[in-house]
Amino acid sequence: MLTKFETKSNRVKGLSFHSKRPWILASLHSGVIQLWDYRMGTLIDRFDEHDGPVRGVHFHKSQPLFVSGGDDYKIKVWNYKMHRCLFTLLGHLDYIRTVQFHHEYPWIVSASDDQTIRIWNWQSRTCISVLTGHNHYVMCATFHPKEDLVVSASLDQTVRVWDISALKKKTVSPADDLLRLSQMNTDLFGGVDAVVKYVLEGHDRGVNWASFHPTLPLIVSGADDRQVKLWRMNETKAWEVDTLRGHMNNVSCVMFHAKQDIIVSNSEDKSIRVWDVTKRTGIQTFRREHDRFWILASHPEMNLLAAGHDSGMIVFKLERERPAFAVSGDSVFYTKDRFLRFYEFSTQRDTQVVPIRRAGAGSLNQSPKTLSYSPTENAVLLCTEVDAGSYELYTIPKDSIGRGDMQDAKRGVGGSALFVARNRFAVLDKVHNQILVKNLKNEVVKKSPLPITADAIFYAGTGNLLCRAEDRVIIFDLQQRIILGDLQTPFVKYVVWSNDMENVALLSKHAIIIASKKLVHQCTLHETIRVKSGAWDDNGVFIYTTLNHIKYCLPNGDSGIIKTLDVPIYITKVSGNTIFCLDRDGKNRAVVIEATEYVFKLSLLRKRYDHVMSMIRNSKLCGQAMIAYLQQKGFPEVALHFVKDERTRFNLALESGNIQIAVASATAIDEKDHWYRLGVEALRQGNSGIVEYAYQRTKNFERLSFLYLITGNLEKLSKMLKIAEVKNDVMGQFHNASYLGDVRERVKILENAGHLPVAYIAASVHGLQDVAERLAAELGDNVPSLPEGKTPSLLMPPTPIMCGGDWPLLRVTRGIFEGGLDNIGRGAIDEEDEAADGDWGEELDMVDIDGLQNGDVTAILEDGEVPEENDEEGGWELEDLELPPEAETPKASVNARSSVFVAPTPGMPVSQIWTQKSSLAAEHAAAGNFDTAMRLLNRQLGIRNFAPLKSMFLDLNTGSHSYLRAFSSAPVISLAVERGWNESASPNVRYPPALVFSFSQLEEKLKAGYKATTSGKFTEALRLFISILHTIPLIVVETRREVDEVKELIIIVKEYVLGLQMELKRREIKDNLVQQQELAAYFTHCNLQMPHLRLALLNAMTVCYKAKNLATAANFARRLLETNPTVENQAKTARQVLAAAERNMTDSTQLNYDFRNPFVICGATYVPIYRGQKDVSCPYCSSRFVPGQEGQICTVCDLAVVGADASGLLCSSSQIR
Secondary structure (H helix, E strand, C coil): CEEEEEEECCCEEEEEECCCCCEEEEEECCCCEEEEECCCCEEEEEECCCCCCEEEEEECCCCCEEEEEECCCCEEEEECCCCEEEEEECCCCCCEEEEEECCCCCEEEEEECCCEEEEEECCCCEEEEEEECCCCCEEEEEECCCCCEEEEEECCCEEEEEECHHHHHHHHCCCCHHHHHHHHHHHHCCCCCCEEEEEEECCCCCEEEEEECCCCCEEEEEECCCEEEEEEECCCCEEEEEEEECCCCCEEEEEECCCCCEEEEEECCCEEEEEECCCCEEEEEEECCCCCEEEEEECCCCCCEEEEECCEEEEEECCCCCCCEEEECCEEEEEECCEEEEEECCCCEEEEEEECCCCCCCCCCCCCCEEEEECCCCEEEEEECHHHCEEEEEECCHHHCCCCCCCCCEEEECCCEEEEECCEEEEEECCCCEEEEEECCCCEEEEEECCCCCCEEEECCCCEEEEECCCEEEEEECCCCEEEEEEECCCEEEEEECCCCCEEEEEECCEEEEEECCCCEEEEEECCCCEEEEEECCCCCEEEEECCEEEEECCCCCEEEEEECCCCEEEEEEECCEEEEEECCCCEEEEECCCHHHHHHHHHHCCCHHHHHHHHHHCCCCCHHHHHHHHHCCCHHHHCCCCCCHHHHHHHHHHCCCHHHHHHHHHHHCCHHHHHHHHHHHHHHCCHHHHHHHHHHCCCHHHHHHHHHHHCCHHHHHHHHHHHHHCCCHHHHHHHHHHHCCHHHHHHHHHHCCCHHHHHHHHHHCCCHHHHHHHHHHHHHHCCCCCCCCCCCCCCCCCCCCCCCCCCCCCCECCHHHHHHHHHHCCCHHHHHHHHHCCCCCCCCEECCCCCEEECCCCCCCCCCCHHHHHHHHHHCCCCCCCCCHHHCCCHHHHHHCECCCCCCCCCCHHHHHHHHCCCHHHHHHCCCHHHHHHHHHHHHCECCCHHHHHHHHHHHHHCEEEECCCCCCCCEEEECECCCCCCCCCCCCCCECCCCCHHHHHHHHHHHHHHHHCCCHHHHHHHHHHHHHHHHHCCCCCHHHHHHHHHHHHHHHHHHHHHHHHHHHHHCCCCHHHHHHHHHHHCCCCCCHHHHHHHHHHHHHHHHHCCEHHHHHHHHHHHHHCCCCCHHHHHHHHHHHHHHHHCCCECCCCCCCCCCCEEECCCCCCEEECCCCCEECCCCCCEECHHHCCCECCCCCCEECCCCCCCCCCCHHHCC
16 A cells, blocks of 8 residues: 555545546545645645534536535535535435535435435536435445446445436436426326336445446445445346455445456454455455544546545555666666566667566555666566565567567565676665675575665666665675765655766655765755656756656756646656656657756856857747846846846846946836936946936936045036035035035035024134124124134045046956847947947036026036146147048957956855854844844843843944054945954855853853852842843853853852842831841842852841741751851851740741742742742743733843743854754
């Protein structure tokens, strides 16, 4: 039994396969109907309108319908496309056991506990016939697959066969009136639409199921007498043929298999049994441990069965359908129907070679599983699973192909057998875990013990074997007895070698592992649907099939779909764009595929750019997926030539740094956002002309001014100043004046804006005395005073490093694609070149001096040459050359190797590398990624209050970077400071960030905290301990031992924080004596160092003694003496208290304190939580709280949320490995 799919659910009472799609309906005892995709293993839908168990369910053969019947006496017809119930058929008066659609007519047959069978018309939604006759529950009723018969089984111990041919006639032709009249009579007085043809009696108990044979006049039934009976019928009578005994309990369902001569039955004895119809004997039994079986269903087209049981269902096959085959050169040997056959790919000739023995009948799964062929000796080895693994060796005489003489094969026992040399084959002896090498006479020549426990062997080249264990495979050399390769893999089912034996594909159920001949891993592919077969094509691409696709896998692990399949196929050979395969019926087929896509991707991968070029020119390789693929693989410039859509072209051009195409696309789109992005990219490349053009197009005056400032273009800056004046933009004027360093202009602007005091200060500081005097006169008494003893400094913009012009560009040889693709790309290239060289300055829309919108202000903003240069050139008296027109200049030579700048791609910032590599919050904070650091801390420790950590985050960030100044005008350069860096380190390896907090610092703080506690500086001690608690989440240590130490430190510090908080609170309370005593008592139950515990006990003893609670004070005295105090004074006091208490062992006030009952203290309310009471804890410091505090910030660590879910402290990379 080969289980294909299993579900866990309530008891399954009804099952039905869909005829075309890989779906199965399961109706449950809980009233739900589930629709499963058994190929993907997913639940597609659930329908739950029935009240109570649903016992029957059935898919329609061609419509998107299914019918269900349940214990609510209702039959419901559903449309699964619309996900709803279409209508309900009412009429039965008791539970409905089964429902079934007729294969041809719009009928439904239903069987019910009301002792009737009803036939309904689902189109008119009426009951068209009621079949009465059974006198107990009717357990099932089904239509005959071809004839007008219905079979029913009932608990009245009979099986009935009904003839419904009259009903068919009535449906087809109520033609003349006479007939109609007689029909009315029969309708009124009880019709004869359906008559009982036979009553089959023979079972001693109630019959649960009966079903017809698909083609022969046979019926099979199963009953509570634990027997399966086989009946035969002819036109006149029906009789019992045989009884199949073996089930130990009621037989719940039984049916004939559609493809083989077998009966399948299941029972409440928790077993499924398979019987041979011809021999009428049991072949196989499958048992479950705890689940009784209730229902069986068989697939109408495929070799699949399903069985429903108490806790779900299984979809299974009785036999493998994969034919055994072996490819040799231009031919394939394969088995089909007890024959070994031979097929030639080139001529497509198919011949029968020799009959093979169908191994020991009386059992399933006996057909050959693997086949191995030796071309030189013309010998074939077939392996089957008979006798727990055996093989047969056939030697085919050269002339016998096609004759088909019966041959006596040489046999032997072994897990798997295959040829390892011309006339030697290897057999796996699982018992002794060794390989037996035999010759063609079937004699053992050599034994080789295996280095691993193998359960199968595969061919791996002459003299080598690929041995499979549960979780790995090895290549074993039989001569030298050494392991040549070893690879961890999922359980491998099939092994496919490439034609040159350089690569191997290992196929498991849901994965494909590609490796080299020494088993060096190359890539792994995961599939959700089961992988079935595969073969290598001539280019080294692996073509494989799943249940419903033919797919490809490139050497780098990229994969894709080539074709969708209706039925699974087994690939034997791939030749060019033809796939040769065997189907499940053992027929050879040739499938032609479209290989362009994967050949194109392969050429890209292998850098065969000439192929890529010709494919782009000649094929229709377009589509979003291809463009995305090219982009992802770093070929945006290739993708660019597939695309016509301007927006996509623009994005690809920016990505490949192709400014020219980006300008053309931006011009065509003409949207602000695109111009802005073009400006950013052009600025990155230092192409200031295009940056300027982009800013002009979007009228982005602030950015333009700044651009002119950093390129040192003072002339244009002064034009910007005039524009700001015209636009009456005061702020813009002031900025431009500042950029120019024009003090007079700045004073003028301030004066015009009414800021006279500021204008006066600016004038006097810069020594413009005449202006300052004039302004002082205007201000009168309000003249502002200048600060004494300060020397003003002149604010001047720095001189740019590069004045004017574009940045110097690297010369890069033109890429293969740019040269070759320009011709086919678009006709826009020439215009773009002009655009790039042309004059960028004219298109700035302005407000005219006279206030007209968009006037032509070329006068103000003419981007002409500087006049002096013109004069100079004139002085040289250069004459114009009479050159031929430009169009005639040959361009071809340039294309091949012209130098176009390609901007180098920036590397990844160190901070990004840090965050990608790490899950430690401290390292994220050091990288400046506070957001993810906070998220990590929230997830790991439940921290929600980040205020106390803010300064530490900032310290970590600044501490892991160093800063250098380069030029006065260039920004400060930040450098990463790395942990564990040394001189010999490779420049490309990035170490984690250096952190300012270390574990050793915390140990120092802990000692200081202890010292402060001993000397009674509780506030200082509490500050130290809390700061330790706040630092620990941002500590990183190296080893596992240190991790344990950090966790231990949290516990130590938490106890001190809680104790000191209580002691400080006790000191604040002056009037409440009881609470003072309680807090002092609780302090002694914190886990403190011995000297501190003695002090706490002494303190509690004193407080209680003063409050006349002598019994409690005595308890503290006793505990103090048990610690053997080293200070004599402490011991003496304790003894005196004990002596005083013994005279009068009483307490004057009742405290909420029971030292005999173990407790922990709530960190917020300071009340004891005794053992057995409910509490919640802080996920970080593990302090305990009363349940009412859940959801509040922990009062001990002041960071985490009490009761929150958290994964735990992560402070070392050793925890992650």
